[in-house]
Amino acid sequence: MPISIQPYREEHQKAVKAFNLRLRAGTTDPNLVFYERAQPEWLPPFDGSPLYNQYFVALESEEVRGAYALKCERFFLAEHGEYAVACYHHPLSEGIVNRKYSAVGSLLLRDALGREPMLYALGMGGLDGPLAKMLKVMGWSLQLVPFFFRVVHPYRFFRQMNALRRASWRRALMDLAAFSGTGWLAINAAQSAKRLGRPIGPFDAVEVDEFPSRTDDLWLEAKDAYRLASVRDHQTIARLYPAGDKHLTKLCVSRQGRVIGWAVVGERRKDAKFGSLRVGSIVDCWAHPVNAAAVVLAATQALERHGMDLVVSNQAHKAWCQALAGCGFFQAESNFLFATSKKLSALLSGNLSDFHLNRANGDGLPRNF
Amino acid sequence: MTATVFERVRVIASDVFGLPSEEILATSSPENVDAWDSTQHLNFVLALEETFQLQLSPDEMEKIRTVSDAATLIGEKLRAANG
Numbered sequence A: 001m002p003i004s005i006q007p008y009r010e011e012h013q014k015a016v017k018a019f020n021l022r023l024r025a026g027t028t029d030p031n032l033v034f035y036e037r038a039q040p041e042w043l044p045p046f047d048g049s050p051l052y053n054q055y056f057v058a059l060e061s062e063e064v065r066g067a068y069a070l071k072c073e074r075f076f077l078a079e080h081g082e083y084a085v086a087c088y089h090h091p092l093s094e095g096i097v098n099r100k101y102s103a104v105g106s107l108l109l110r111d112a113l114g115r116e117p118m119l120y121a122l123g124m125g126g127l128d129g130p131l132a133k134m135l136k137v138m139g140w141s142l143q144l145v146p147f148f149f150r151v152v153h154p155y156r157f158f159r160q161m162n163a164l165r166r167a168s169w170r171r172a173l174m175d176l177a178a179f180s181g182t183g184w185l186a187i188n189a190a191q192s193a194k195r196l197g198r199p200i201g202p203f204d205a206v207e208v209d210e211f212p213s214r215t216d217d218l219w220l221e222a223k224d225a226y227r228l229a230s231v232r233d234h235q236t237i238a239r240l241y242p243a244g245d246k247h248l249t250k251l252c253v254s255r256q257g258r259v260i261g262w263a264v265v266g267e268r269r270k271d272a273k274f275g276s277l278r279v280g281s282i283v284d285c286w287a288h289p290v291n292a293a294a295v296v297l298a299a300t301q302a303l304e305r306h307g308m309d310l311v312v313s314n315q316a317h318k319a320w321c322q323a324l325a326g327c328g329f330f331q332a333e334s335n336f337l338f339a340t341s342k343k344l345s346a347l348l349s350g351n352l353s354d355f356h357l358n359r360a361n362g363d364g365l366p367r368n369f
Numbered sequence B: 001m002t003a004t005v006f007e008r009v010r011v012i013a014s015d016v017f018g019l020p021s022e023e024i025l026a027t028s029s030p031e032n033v034d035a036w037d038s039t040q041h042l043n044f045v046l047a048l049e050e051t052f053q054l055q056l057s058p059d060e061m062e063k064i065r066t067v068s069d070a071a072t073l074i075g076e077k078l079r080a081a082n083g
Helices: A010-026 A104-115 A130-137 A154-160 A168-180 A182-195 A214-225 A234-240 A289-305 A318-326 A342-347 B003-017 B038-052 B058-063 B067-081
Strands: A003-007 A052-060 A063-077 A081-093 A119-123 A141-144 A147-151 A204-208 A228-230 A249-255 A258-267 A279-287 A310-314 A330-332 A337-340
Touching: A003 A063, A003 A104, A010 A052, A010 A063, A052 A104, A063 A104, A081 A104, A104 A130, A104 B038, A104 B058, A119 A342, A130 A141, A130 A337, A130 B038, A147 A318, A154 A168, A204 A289, A214 A234, A214 A258, A214 A279, A234 A279, A249 A289, A258 A289, A279 A289, A289 A310, A289 A318, A318 A330, B003 B038, B003 B067, B038 B067, B058 B067
Parallel strands: A081 A119, A279 A310
Antiparallel strands: A003 A052, A052 A063, A063 A081, A063 A228, A119 A337, A141 A337, A147 A310, A147 A330, A204 A249, A249 A258, A258 A279
């Protein structure tokens, strides 16, 4: 039977549940499931807002054989102004568990490009993943967004960081570093050394329930400092981080009474590779590059106050990367990809280090926190 | 489909899926060719488009379930293009 890709409607919900059951039965990855409600819970279409999610399903008669989502939003592109773009996320194909449907993955991607040629994708677990490979075949541009981490509690880090404790000799070495205190000394010395010679200047940071309207001016003042940035005016960040939402912390950073930046931080959901470590993330942030260091420090201090053992962040722009390094963060291998379709790539100027990109640009909000 | 079209499609499939030509049959499909996954399906389609100077719609892409299907589709499109 032919496969047709259509917007996901309520009448498809039962078939999506059945699709998810087949995926779960055929794989060990519990994350390989599609949204079971047709109406997005996060960023549903609303009142003409340019920021919203849309879901699509691949139907073979009444059975769902695949699905994908588009997060529609606006990017600011230097020399071009604001553009409507979409983030291609959560593509799932029955081909994962039944080879008869191996073509579905490529059909989903082509369908998405037909609906929205200005596409990007973020994350994907690195260059070796199946989606990254398909995007490369389609001529997309793929770049890794730098990853940074800062150890807040060295003892817990050495005892719990499962990703580094896989080999028995490593476990022994990390236990020695933890129990002897040498690990604590080494990490603190290294993180302090990174801070030397980088004065940040005084600032105030307050946790807020709602971002002030001044954030609109902040968006307008700073956007031209970037070659690419996801629109972060007041309307957008109020929609992304609404008042009353408690699972992420919103920070306003000021200097001499004037708001110079903001950040959103949160605790990541438990992940086996981190053991029982509490991992905080600088999820989103905005400021002119000259004020990046103050915002990064404010965000880091907030996460430390909230009891995090480890703080992580992915940042693309050189000023934000330098700010993280200046606050004692180490850079490590990244598997966080930024991929742009041919049409979108053609409009980009500059390098990745001229773009402002965060984890929040992807699809992980809010389910990863 | 003509023998020529099938042979050309077979060569493309052999190249994309990394198998000797003689192992590519009319009935070769994702179900019996290990290397035929989503990415390689895309590679296969793009290679067909480039070789035969054709554009395949998503509907047409979806019809390609075997090498024979690919050759039949390409044959039909070539005939249509040549009037």
